[in-house]
Amino acid sequence: MDIFLMPGDYFVGDDQYRVRTLLGSCVSITLWHPGLRIGAMSHFLLPGHGRRKADRPQEKPGMYAADAMQLLLDGLARHGVPPAQCQGKIFGGGAMFPRSARVRDIGTQNGDYARGMLQRHGIHVVSESLFGEGHRQLIFTIRSGEVLSRQVPPEPGWRNAGARTQA
Known part of the structure; x- marks a missing residue:
């Protein structure tokens, strides 16, 4: 069965599932227990903790x-499933707009935060595909633990998309 994660979604399930998503500056973490063939995948937008409020029920x-x-x-x-027995993988954090050398963009912050979280929880990261330009397409097959990641470069001319010309 195929599951598609939208931003803010997550999924935990067994080997009958395959989980997909598309990532720009967002990040997905996959956790997989090879013996039990149980997997989990997130699609988060922002680093840190949310402060869920009644005025934002749509979050x-x-x-x-x-x-x-x-x-x-x-x-x-x-x-x-004990998390420390899982294999962790991290994906995303792409630049969707030209990166500035002066400011850490949200994609970089997301990727760095994900690395730190897995380390704090004692989860071994077996692979990652972070940063770069453009978006990624992911397919996580829980049966095998395999995550296929394809990075799609931005359209030509995206670096100048915000540039203004003087007449």
Whole structure:
């Protein structure tokens, strides 16, 4: 069965599932237990913790990295999966607009935050595909633990998309 994650979504399930998503500056973390063939995947937009408020009921629970990670850990616990026995993979954090040398863009912040979270939870990162330009397409096959990642470069001329010309 195929599951498609939108921004702020997450999924935890067994080997009958394949999970897909598209990432720009967002980041996905996949966690996979090879013996149990249970996997989890997030699609978060922002680093840190969300401050869910009643005036923003439309926010999905996995919008922020730390919240998404907790949802993955809780889901794995319901399946009896110790997170430290999982293989972690990290994807995304692409530049969707020209990067500035002076400012750490949101994609870079997301990727760095994801690395730190996995380290703090004692989860070994076996691979990552972070940063660069453009967006990524991901397919996570829980049966095998394989994550296919294809980075799609931005359209030609994107670096000048915000440039102004003087008449």
